[in-house]
Amino acid sequence: MNSSAPIGVFDSGVGGLTVVREIMRQIPDERIIYFGDTARVPYGSKSKETVTRYSRQIVRFLRQQNVKAIVAACNTASAYALDEIEKEMEIPVIGVVKPGARAAMDVTENGKIGVIGTEATIGSQIYTRYIKQYHKNVTILEKACPLFVPLVEEGLLNDPVTDEIAMRYLSSLSDSGIDTLILGCTHYPLIRSTVGRVMGRGVTLVNPAYETAHELRAVLEKEQMLNLSRPGLGDNQYQFFVSDGAEKFIRIANSIIKYGILSAKVINIEEY
Amino acid sequence: MNSSAPIGVFDSGVGGLTVVREIMRQIPDERIIYFGDTARVPYGSKSKETVTRYSRQIVRFLRQQNVKAIVAACNTASAYALDEIEKEMEIPVIGVVKPGARAAMDVTENGKIGVIGTEATIGSQIYTRYIKQYHKNVTILEKACPLFVPLVEEGLLNDPVTDEIAMRYLSSLSDSGIDTLILGCTHYPLIRSTVGRVMGRGVTLVNPAYETAHELRAVLEKEQMLNLSRPGLGDNQYQFFVSDGAEKFIRIANSIIKYGILSAKVINIEEY
Numbered sequence: 001m002n003s004s005a006p007i008g009v010f011d012s013g014v015g016g017l018t019v020v021r022e023i024m025r026q027i028p029d030e031r032i033i034y035f036g037d038t039a040r041v042p043y044g045s046k047s048k049e050t051v052t053r054y055s056r057q058i059v060r061f062l063r064q065q066n067v068k069a070i071v072a073a074c075n076t077a078s079a080y081a082l083d084e085i086e087k088e089m090e091i092p093v094i095g096v097v098k099p100g101a102r103a104a105m106d107v108t109e110n111g112k113i114g115v116i117g118t119e120a121t122i123g124s125q126i127y128t129r130y131i132k133q134y135h136k137n138v139t140i141l142e143k144a145c146p147l148f149v150p151l152v153e154e155g156l157l158n159d160p161v162t163d164e165i166a167m168r169y170l171s172s173l174s175d176s177g178i179d180t181l182i183l184g185c186t187h188y189p190l191i192r193s194t195v196g197r198v199m200g201r202g203v204t205l206v207n208p209a210y211e212t213a214h215e216l217r218a219v220l221e222k223e224q225m226l227n228l229s230r231p232g233l234g235d236n237q238y239q240f241f242v243s244d245g246a247e248k249f250i251r252i253a254n255s256i257i258k259y260g261i262l263s264a265k266v267i268n269i270e271e272y
Numbered sequence: 273m274n275s276s277a278p279i280g281v282f283d284s285g286v287g288g289l290t291v292v293r294e295i296m297r298q299i300p301d302e303r304i305i306y307f308g309d310t311a312r313v314p315y316g317s318k319s320k321e322t323v324t325r326y327s328r329q330i331v332r333f334l335r336q337q338n339v340k341a342i343v344a345a346c347n348t349a350s351a352y353a354l355d356e357i358e359k360e361m362e363i364p365v366i367g368v369v370k371p372g373a374r375a376a377m378d379v380t381e382n383g384k385i386g387v388i389g390t391e392a393t394i395g396s397q398i399y400t401r402y403i404k405q406y407h408k409n410v411t412i413l414e415k416a417c418p419l420f421v422p423l424v425e426e427g428l429l430n431d432p433v434t435d436e437i438a439m440r441y442l443s444s445l446s447d448s449g450i451d452t453l454i455l456g457c458t459h460y461p462l463i464r465s466t467v468g469r470v471m472g473r474g475v476t477l478v479n480p481a482y483e484t485a486h487e488l489r490a491v492l493e494k495e496q497m498l499n500l501s502r503p504g505l506g507d508n509q510y511q512f513f514v515s516d517g518a519e520k521f522i523r524i525a526n527s528i529i530k531y532g533i534l535s536a537k538v539i540n541i542e543e544y
Contacts, residue, residue, distance in 0.1 A: 038318075039312070039318055039322050040311070040312050041317075045517070045520070046310075046311060046516050046517065047516050047517050049516075050311050050515075050516045146422070146425075146426055147422055147423070147426055150418070150419055150422040151419070153418075154418055154419055160436075161433055161436055161437060164432075164433055164436075165433060243322075244318050244319050244321075244322045245317070245318065245319050248317070270542050
């Protein structure tokens with residue numbers, strides 16, 4: 001495998017761009033091929049079987065682009081599909097769940113960790129199961145926040161409605177004495193300030209996007225696969241593919257990443 | 273075609289059940305086969321190409337069940353895909369847009385009609401284009417309300433948050449002097465009371481679900497295809513198929529239809 005090959009990153013839609021943003025920041029010489037499954041978004045309300053089938057199609061597409069590593073920048077896909085996909089692959093496959101969970105274990109002082117995410121991620125209890133393997137005595141409180149994704153996609157990032165919904169979802173967590181909260185959905189860093197305000201200063205927010213980029217860098221370094229020279233101008237360092245609605249994707253993407261995304265290509269992911 | 277054959281009804285998810293409810297009420301002897309595309313919901317943010325491809329797959333599935341007529345109980349599918357599908361079919365195909373638009377033309381006294389719907393339905397301007405064919409001088413104001421579907425699916429039917437969002441979406445319509453408002457998304461009848469309160473008494477709400485069932489009855493009558501005897505007990509008069517998440521579908525479905533839906537079968541719609 002060529003170290004100058006791109007990294008494949010996928011998500012159900014635009015949320016995974018918060019992970020791309022971190023990869024761009026932490027390992028700026030890497031090429032990235034991003035796929036957002038905008039035709040079939042959201043994954044958070046779908047079953048394990050469906051999310052796994054969709055993830056496999058995307059992985060097949062990314063492999064055809066000769067990626068050197070794959071990042072599942074989606075908590076739902078990481079929770080439901082990653083273990084199976086990892087087994088079948090000979091290149092590194094990294095999800096957002098494990099790096100986020102490990103960071104929370106490092107951060108917590110009182111051993112009480114909260115997790116927020118989509119219905120699917122929370123229903124899978126993946127964070128609880130993973131953390132319990134290492135720390136049996138940690139208390140983990142999970143809470144699904146299904147309206148956060150549509151509110152973010154509607155652009156209500158600083159808005160009284162988002163505040164009100166956040167207070168409803170988070171009040172039980174905020175009263176529970178946790179000192180650490182995992183933002184277990186890639187959309188949530190975009191309403192980090194609202195969540196932080198509701199939770200108060202005593203709670204550290206863990207953003208798995210940051211931790212995932214950090215782990216990706218470590219894995220590539222270990223495998224001697226870091227790209228050694230920055231791609232030149234006009235070299236298409238970052239390429240974006242979606243399953244629907246390229247224009248809407250570009251509009252939202254440019255509000256997440258300050259890079260200037262000019263184009264996204266639509267592919268029929270059901271053919272993969 | 274056998275008049276005792278079932279009617280095929282489809283929607284992107286559960287919203288189309290408001291149309292099923294009306295068909296059950298208005299022509300209670302008919303059999304119904306319902307398909308909800310719960311794996312790929314929502315349609316309202318997808319492109320015309322994608323919605324048309326998905327609708328064709330569903331129509332192929334319904335044809336295999338030997339339905340005698342097809343109802344696209346989804347405004348987005350009706351707006352984007354129906355004209356093309358209708359041309360290819362030798363059985364009646366009915367959407368929700370035309371019956372709703374015709375009812376609004378009948379109801380309005382001042383010639384000012386409002387339409388609310390998903391981004392896709394409103395972006396297509398289907399209601400405006402259809403009504404303008406008949407009444408050039410009618411004024412039509414359209415407004416997308418993208419958060420209504422997730423709010424309904426979260427069960428916030430009578431809730432201050434839904435009130436607040438409704439006031440934001442509807443204030444410009446409510447100040448515009450319309451006397452008729454088309455509920456241009458099959459989820460919206462479920463928040464009819466909230467919408468009605470914001471719009472005030474001077475505005476008549478048109479529910480295309482009611483009008484669609486009415487038109488279906490008229491078409492079947494004209495073609496002498498009405499079922500002449502009520503199916504017996506244990507005869508599976510109503511059958512439900514979904515592309516994902518049967519249990520969640522059954523739970524929401526039973527809150528919309530008081531019939532007692534006991535089962536829904538999951539199929540892989542991408543194979544059709």
